Amino acid sequence: MTMKILVPVKRVVDANVRVRIGSAGGVDTAGLKMSLNPFDECAVEQALRLREAGVASSVTVLTCGRPVCQDVLRTALAMGADNAVLIDTANASPDSLGIARLLHAFITADTDTDTDTDTDTDTDAYGLVLCGKQAIDDDIGGVAAMLAALLGWPQALNASAMEAAARGWLVTCGDDAGTATWRLDGPAVVSADLRLAEPRRVTLPSIVKAKQKPLRTVDASTFNVPLGTQIRIVDMAEPPVRQPGIKVADTTALLGAIGSGRLFQNVGA
Amino acid sequence: MTMRSLVVGEWKDGAIADATLRVIRAVSERGVPVDVLTFSSVMANAAVCLDGVERVLLASDDVPNPETLAAFLQHIASDYSMIAASHRTAGRAALPRAAALTGNAFLADITRVVTAQRFVRGLYAGSVVATIESTGATLFATIRTSSFAPACATGGEASIVALEPIAPFTATVLIDRQAAMQDGSDLASASVVVAGGRGLASKENMDTLGTLARNMGAALGASRAAVDAGYAPNAAQVGQTGKTVAPDIYLAFGISGAIQHLAGMKDSQIIVAVNKDPDAPIFSVADYGIVGDLFDVMGELDAHARATGDAQ
Amino acid sequence: MSHYDFIVIGAGVIGASVAHHLAALGAKSVLVVDRSTIGAGTTSQSSGLLRTHYSVRQNVELARSSWHAFNNFADYVDDDEASCGLVKCGYMICAPEGDKLAPLQASLDAQQGMGIEVQLLSKAEARERLPIAQFDDAALIGYEPEAGFADAYLVATGFARSARRRGVKIMENTTVTGLVRDGRRVTGIETSAGTFSCGALISTQNIWTPELAGWIGVPLPVKPERHTVLALECDAAPYTFNMPAFKDLGSPGMLYFRSYGGSQMLVSEGVVGETLNAPETEQGDISLDYVGEVGAQVAERFTAYEMAGLASSWTGVYDVTPDWNPVLGPVGDIEGLTVGFGFSGHGFKLSPGIGKILAQHALGHASDVSLAPYSLDRFASGALLVGKYGSGAVS
Numbered sequence: 006m007t008m009k010i011l012v013p014v015k016r017v018v019d020a021n022v023r024v025r026i027g028s029a030g031g032v033d034t035a036g037l038k039m040s041l042n043p044f045d046e047c048a049v050e051q052a053l054r055l056r057e058a059g060v061a062s063s064v065t066v067l068t069c070g071r072p073v074c075q076d077v078l079r080t081a082l083a084m085g086a087d088n089a090v091l092i093d094t095a096n097a098s099p100d101s102l103g104i105a106r107l108l109h110a111f112i113t114a115d116t117d118t119d120t121d122t123d124t125d126t127d128t129d130a131y132g133l134v135l136c137g138k139q140a141i142d143d144d145i146g147g148v149a150a151m152l153a154a155l156l157g158w159p160q161a162l163n164a165s166a167m168e169a170a171a172r173g174w175l176v177t178c179g180d181d182a183g184t185a186t187w188r189l190d191g192p193a194v195v196s197a198d199l200r201l202a203e204p205r206r207v208t209l210p211s212i213v214k215a216k217q218k219p220l221r222t223v224d225a226s227t228f229n230v231p232l233g234t235q236i237r238i239v240d241m242a243e244p245p246v247r248q249p250g251i252k253v254a255d256t257t258a259l260l261g262a263i264g265s266g267r268l269f270q271n272v273g274a
Numbered sequence: 275m276t277m278r279s280l281v282v283g284e285w286k287d288g289a290i291a292d293a294t295l296r297v298i299r300a301v302s303e304r305g306v307p308v309d310v311l312t313f314s315s316v317m318a319n320a321a322v323c324l325d326g327v328e329r330v331l332l333a334s335d336d337v338p339n340p341e342t343l344a345a346f347l348q349h350i351a352s353d354y355s356m357i358a359a360s361h362r363t364a365g366r367a368a369l370p371r372a373a374a375l376t377g378n379a380f381l382a383d384i385t386r387v388v389t390a391q392r393f394v395r396g397l398y399a400g401s402v403v404a405t406i407e408s409t410g411a412t413l414f415a416t417i418r419t420s421s422f423a424p425a426c427a428t429g430g431e432a433s434i435v436a437l438e439p440i441a442p443f444t445a446t447v448l449i450d451r452q453a454a455m456q457d458g459s460d461l462a463s464a465s466v467v468v469a470g471g472r473g474l475a476s477k478e479n480m481d482t483l484g485t486l487a488r489n490m491g492a493a494l495g496a497s498r499a500a501v502d503a504g505y506a507p508n509a510a511q512v513g514q515t516g517k518t519v520a521p522d523i524y525l526a527f528g529i530s531g532a533i534q535h536l537a538g539m540k541d542s543q544i545i546v547a548v549n550k551d552p553d554a555p556i557f558s559v560a561d562y563g564i565v566g567d568l569f570d571v572m573g574e575l576d577a578h579a580r581a582t583g584d585a586q
Numbered sequence: 587m588s589h590y591d592f593i594v595i596g597a598g599v600i601g602a603s604v605a606h607h608l609a610a611l612g613a614k615s616v617l618v619v620d621r622s623t624i625g626a627g628t629t630s631q632s633s634g635l636l637r638t639h640y641s642v643r644q645n646v647e648l649a650r651s652s653w654h655a656f657n658n659f660a661d662y663v664d665d666d667e668a669s670c671g672l673v674k675c676g677y678m679i680c681a682p683e684g685d686k687l688a689p690l691q692a693s694l695d696a697q698q699g700m701g702i703e704v705q706l707l708s709k710a711e712a713r714e715r716l717p718i719a720q721f722d723d724a725a726l727i728g729y730e731p732e733a734g735f736a737d738a739y740l741v742a743t744g745f746a747r748s749a750r751r752r753g754v755k756i757m758e759n760t761t762v763t764g765l766v767r768d769g770r771r772v773t774g775i776e777t778s779a780g781t782f783s784c785g786a787l788i789s790t791q792n793i794w795t796p797e798l799a800g801w802i803g804v805p806l807p808v809k810p811e812r813h814t815v816l817a818l819e820c821d822a823a824p825y826t827f828n829m830p831a832f833k834d835l836g837s838p839g840m841l842y843f844r845s846y847g848g849s850q851m852l853v854s855e856g857v858v859g860e861t862l863n864a865p866e867t868e869q870g871d872i873s874l875d876y877v878g879e880v881g882a883q884v885a886e887r888f889t890a891y892e893m894a895g896l897a898s899s900w901t902g903v904y905d906v907t908p909d910w911n912p913v914l915g916p917v918g919d920i921e922g923l924t925v926g927f928g929f930s931g932h933g934f935k936l937s938p939g940i941g942k943i944l945a946q947h948a949l950g951h952a953s954d955v956s957l958a959p960y961s962l963d964r965f966a967s968g969a970l971l972v973g974k975y976g977s978g979a980v981s
Contacts, residue, residue, distance in 0.1 A: 020518045021537055022869055024398045032402060038869040079874055105374055143397055145382045150340070150367060151374035159341060159446040162367050175449070179463075181362050183453040190445040199462045206819060206895025209881035212874050235379040235410030239392070242403045247540070250561035256574035262562055263544060265582065268523060271466050271491025272579055273586035472671065472740060499737050502634075503671055504827060504848035508817075508897060516898070532739050533626045550667065553750065554743075555623045555758075 007062040008132025008192070010052040012086065013108055013152075014045040014068050016077040017142045026241050041077040043199065044137025046084075050202040051167065052135050053085045060169045062129050063087040069094050069107050075220060082215035083207040089220040097225065100234040105151035108134070110228035112156065131192065133174070138163050138196040149196035159189040165200040277306045277390065280331070280350070282343070282359035282368070285317045290324065293360035295424035300417045301358050302326045302425065303387040309354075310432070311346070313337045318434050325426035332436045340367035341443035347372035349440060351412045355390070361416035373414035380414045381406060385421040399520065399541055461510065464493035465522045469512055469539070470505065471497040473528020473549060473568055480505040483527060486572050489579040495519065495539075497529045513538035525575075527568045531556025548572075590755075591615040592948060593775055593784040595762050595798070598629040599738050599934050600926055601790035602745035603941025604948075606663060609752035611945055616754040617784070618746075619777060621761040621794075625742035627867055628792050631902030632738035632934045633815060633854060635831055635842060637677040638702050638730060641693045641974035642911060645932070646700055647955045648939035655938035656736055662938070663748035670744060671737030675845065676830035678707070678716060680727040686835040687725050689974030694728045705729045715830055718823040719887050723836055735831055735844050738934040745941070765801045772802075772922040786948045788924045793865035793905045795927040804917055807965055808928045811906045812870050813859040816880060817850045819897040823890035824849040837883045850897050853884055856931075859904065870901040904931040909970040912936075914944065914960035924948050925962070 018024055019038040027033040041049075052064040066081040067090040068074045078089035092107055099107065116130050134156075139146030146162075153160035161167075161176035165184060168175050173190040179198055189195075225232065253259050260268065279301040284291035294310070301308055309329040312318040313336060321330040333346050347357055347368065357372070359365025361383045373380040386394035388405060393415065397404050461467065468487040474480045480500065487494040496506035498513055512519055513535040524542035529535060531547070531554055539545070540559060547560035548571045557563045564571055592608055594601050597620035605618045620626075636656055638649040655662045659670040681690040697704045705711075707727040713719070721727060746756055757779060766774035766781065774783035789798050793810040831844040833856070840856035860870070877896055885892040907913060907928035914926050926944045929936065943953035964970055 018398065019869065021513075023537065024401050026402060032398070036868075038871050076871075076873065083874055101370065101380060102374055102377070139382075141399060144399065145380065146366060147370035147373070147380040147382065150344075150370035151380070153341075154344065154371040154374035159443070160367065160371065161446070162340075163363075173445075177452075178363075180451070183451065185448060185452070186450045188447045188449050190447075193445075200460055206897060207874065207877070208893055208895045209878060209885065209891070210893060212878040212881070215874070235408065236381060236413075237407045237409060238404050239407045240405040241397070242405075244396070244400055244403050247559055249558060250545070250563060252557070252563045252565060255564065255566065256571050256578075259546065259562055259564060259571075260578065263523070263546070265578065267544075268466070268575075269490060269579055269582045270522070271464075272489070272582045273491070472669065472737070475669075499671060499740060501847045502737060503673075508819075508847045508850060530739075530743055532630055533623065534630055551747065553747065 007060070008129045010055060010061045010064045010133045010135055011112065011131045012045065012048050012052050012064060012066045012081070013134065013136045013148070014049065014066050014077055014081060015042045015137070015140045016068060016070060016074040017042045017140055020141055026243060031241055039076070041080045042137050042140050044139060044141070044197055046204040047199055047201050048135045048137050048197040049081045049084050049086060050204040051197060053205070054202060055133070055169070061133070065090060067092065067108070067111065069099065069104050069225065072222065078220055079215055080207065082218045082220065083211045084205060085211065086218070088218055091220070091222045092225050093222055094225045094232065097232040098234065099232040100236055101145055101147035101151055103230070103232040103234065105148050105155055106230040107225060107228055108148070108152050109155035110230050114228070133192060134194045136196055138198055146196070149194050153194035156194065158191065159193045160195070161187050161189055161193065162196045163198045164195050165198050167195060167201065277355050278353060279304055279306055279308045279356045279358060280354045281308060281310045282357065282365055283310045283312045283317065283321060284360065284362070284364065285313070290317070290320050290427065292424055293362060293419045295324070295427060296419040296422040297358050297360050297417045298324060298326055298425040300384070300387055300422045301356060304356065304390040306355070306390055322432040322434060323428050323430050324432065325429040327430050327432045330432045330434045332434055334439060339443060339446050339448065340364065340371060341446055342440070343368040344371035344375060345440050345443060346437065348375040350437065351376045351378070354412055356413045356415065358415050358417055360419045365416045369414040369416060376412060378410045378412045378414055379408060381408070382416050383418045384415050385418045461493040461495055461512070461517055461519060464519070466490060466492035467495050467512070467519055467521045467523070467539070467542070468492045468525045468527070469495035469497065469529060470500055470527050471529030472499040472503060474500060474505055477505045479569070483572060486576045486579065489576055489583065497532070497535045526556055526560070527572060529556055530554045531559065589783045590617040591785045592617070592788065593782060594618040594788045594790060595775065596620060596790035596792060597624045597742070597746060597756055597758065598627050598790065598792055599625060599742040599745070599937045600792070600929070600940055602742045602749065603937045604788055604790060604926070604944050605749035605754045605756070606745040607942045607945035608948065609749050609754050611949055611951070613949060614753060616749070617782060618749070618754060618756045619760050619762055619775065620756070620758050623758045624746045624756065625739045628903045628905065629742050629934065630739045631867060631900070633842070633844065633852060633902070634735040634738050634934060635677070635844060636735055636935045637733040637831070639677065639679060639693060639697060639728070641689055642971050643696060644955055644959050645911070645936065646697060646702070648936045650700070650702060651942070651954065652936050652939040653732055657732070659741070659744065663744055665744070665748055665751070668744045668748070670741045672734060673736070673827050673845070674734040675827060676715070676729060676731045677733030677833070678712065678727065678729045678830040679833040679835065680712065680721060680724040681835040682723040683725045690726055690728065690835060692974060697730070703731060705731070716832060718825065718829070718890060719832065720889060729830065733831065741934070741937065770919055770921050772920060784922070786922050786924065788926065788944055788948055790926045792927060793903055795905065795925070796865065798925070802917065802920060802923070804920070806913070806917070806925070806927065806962070807908050808905050810862040810865045811859040811904045812862055812901050813854055813904060813931070814870070814872050814876065814899060814901050815852060815854040816877060816899045817846050817852055817897040818881070818884065818891060818894040819850050820891050820894040823888065825851040834887055837887065839880060839883055841880070841883055851888070851891070851894070853880065855880065862903070867903050872899045872901065904929070906930045908965055909972050911971040911973070912940070912960055913962050914940070915947065915957040915962065917962055
């Protein structure tokens with residue numbers, strides 16, 4: 006059984022950039038370094054490995070946003086994804102539910118229609134949606150479960166390992182107390198933790214090859230999903246400044262201040 | 275009027291979890307009645323005493339998988355303006371799913387309740403504090419329990435309401451659980467990080483620091499200066515051109531604290547700095563600082579770590 | 587209100603060097619002010635290359651005395667624990683047939699004439715030193731053994747520590763908002779922490795020099811230029827610490843290379859970068875197309891790097907003047923003010939020498955190297971210090 010893998014990705018402010026609140030009271034990302042969301046990068050990597058193992062026939066990366074978001078699609082193509090899709094959301098700023106609805110509509114349209122609207126030639130259906138567990142800008146982590154709900158598919162979040170199983174997937178997920186392994190039957194939505202797969206480096210030849218791969222843009226309006234949001238940011242502020250600490254004389258004093266339990270929380274684990 | 279709040283309860287070590295008590299306290303600040311969802315008669319009976327709880331809902335005799343829990347929540351969502359759980363695995367999996375099933379919004383890791391409709395949470399790994407207004411019918415949200423005190427576990431007199439059973443979601447099956455295996459080697463997710471800077475002065479000394487990290491079950495990190503000098507591999511670099519980490523404890527040995535390094539670890543819960551130079555910038559962000567010989571402190575911590583390990 | 591004999595604005599590697607040298611030369615009352623922390627500006631983004639190869643003679647002198655400082659840093663600042671992170675791997679430079687060949691020959695000759703050890707290498711000798719590169723097109727290959735790279739942030743903090751030990755006061759997180767004047771004389775600074783008066787003011791404000799221009803009403807020609815640095819990984823051909831730093835005049839981007847961490851390759855362009863609208867050191871976007879273009883140039887010289895992976899990338903900023911050389915000395919007829927800005931990408935490697943001559947000038951001593959050629963008026967008089975390689979940071 007082969008199928009296609011869909012990897013939804015997000016373009017976010019680079020993890021190392023200091024975000025500042027502008028005079029208008031919001032975060033102005035113009036001019037800031039933007040990158041492929043690190044968790045999504047791991048998802049792309051895992052998808053590529055599944056394709057290389059013969060489990061999937063192709064990896065499609067998709068993002069919802071403005072045309073400028075094409076750069077992260079290109080990065081994913083340079084990593085090895087087969088084709089890319091940009092869903093242009095124009096002036097809308099959909100929340101997690103809006104994104105999930107767009108993805109659901111995209112997958113449903115892909116499954117329903119023939120290949121005449123697709124640029125990939127195989128007729129495989131999507132058997133796996135693999136995304137990052139959260140975006141590092143809003144840190145909500147809702148899209149994966151929401152998309153699974155709309156699809157009626159099983160879900161596994163915060164995956165640190167996965168493999169194809171007879172009827173679906175075996176996924177090991179980080180848990181409060183350790184990890185848990187779940188069997189998911191049928192097509193599924195899995196969200197990636199950083200531990201799932203260390204992303205491969207983009208290589209110079211792959212950058213060249215990526216330019217030949219298909220990247221198409223679709224208007225969000227063609228999917229007819231409501232994109233209004235039910236949450237509204239009314240204020241943004243800097244967090245309280247980290248209070249200056251204290252000097253302690255030596256290791257003994259340090260252990261007294263922090264507590265050996267906390268300092269050695271992982272010993273013997 | 276459907277202005278009630280529902281708390282998805284958790285059971286831990288034979289009692290209602292402390293996390294649940296904190297979520298109850300959090301949603302109580304909305305000023306509307308609070309119900310708690312439970313998953314066994316034992317749990318339901320324990321929940322009736324909780325202070326501030328009006329009704330205890332009994333869903334099933336088993337903790338359902340996230341998909342089944344989401345289906346339960348879908349059935350009862352119209353009775354509530356907010357459904358909350360602690361920001362832990364179960365809630366983070368079930369609540370967004372239920373939100374999508376009911377066409378509602380989901381927020382994660384709320385740290386403050388301002389009004390029945392207004393909440394505070396962090397963006398960009400907490401570097402921005404955002405106040406959010408919810409305008410939908412039912413808000414699904416996880417709560418950062420460390421931001422709230424626990425509600426009182428006694429004094430309440432709730433009534434129990436048994437819910438109609440629903441068909442479980444069978445396409446997801448739990449195969450196995452594994453206890454936390456923090457060998458700590460994964461820098462990005464480690465809860466304790468031991469990092470070395472230029473002050474280590476050699477690869478051999480960095481290797482000694484690596485041994486301390488191993489004995490502490492910690493991940494080993496390094497500053498760019500240490501990597502540039504060849505003391506540590508590029509993969510260990512923490513900072514602007516390396517990894518960003520936010521462990522519970524970050525121990526910085528011989529790291530001066532250049533802004534590019536701080537950018538990669540400033541969100542650590544506790545920062546400990548050991549450096550010979552009292553003017554090193556790292557001391558201005560460290561919660562605890564030791565001005566002294568790195569190798570003395572490394573040796574003493576290693577001895578303590580090994581003693582702790584032997585005792586277990 | 588406090589008074590200091592000398593106030594230095596800017597605690598980057600240049601300002602810290604000035605502070606150390608002022609104190610080492612006997613100044614007893616020195617204040618350094620920085621809007622952030624020591625070395626937190628463009629200093630921390632420096633690639634740290636050290637060489638004495640320049641086509642402008644005065645720069646060779648400054649580079650030579652600076653190299654001596656880096657090579658003996660602990661002694662130089664009188665602190666056993668001080669280290670500048672020096673990797674003494676040497677510096678190789680090559681040019682193909684073409685317009686860079688004659689300038690390279692002239693510079694190598696000038697260096698030798700000044701007693702600096704420069705070897706002319708055959709292609710085979712060059713390959714021995716840098717086996718991961720090919721030199722088929724090289725018409726001339728120079729190699730200076732007394733060169734390499736070091737850590738600019740370490741040097742800035744090393745100079746700052748030495749300065750503090752000698753009684754200099756350094757105020758971090760303090761923003762200068764204006765100057766205090768008495769007629770033509772600068773007599774103090776206004777800051778977020780109050781007003782301070784001084785006998786003499788030294789400005790080492792790098793890309794923030796336009797603020798000073800605003801305070802004194804005199805245009806100071808400097809622009810912030812952002813440059814991208816790539817770290818490439820190629821397991822088949824690691825760039826190790828014993829391989830020299832390398833300048834490829836044959837590449838369109840005038841690339842420079844060095845080892846990064848003992849195995850990866852750090853590479854950056856030496857031509858004109860992206861001019862910024864405002865002074866800032868935030869990271870800029872690096873497009874994959876750019877990586878591909880630079881990568882193609884790298885692969886020309888280092889053939890195995892055709893398959894290299896991009897390990898990381900970042901941007902740094904140069905304070906660039908119209909002739910890619912610094913402005914040192916007084917400003918017009920203003921008294922009590924000395925400036926040192928516009929290092930255009932070679933501030934770090936000249937920082938010990940520059941710090942010393944600026945300190946000497948402020949103290950009224952003769953300076954080891956004359957400041958005259960670096961004067962601000964050269965832009966008006968046309969006596970530009972143009973490097974023979976054209977625009978770009980080789981000067």
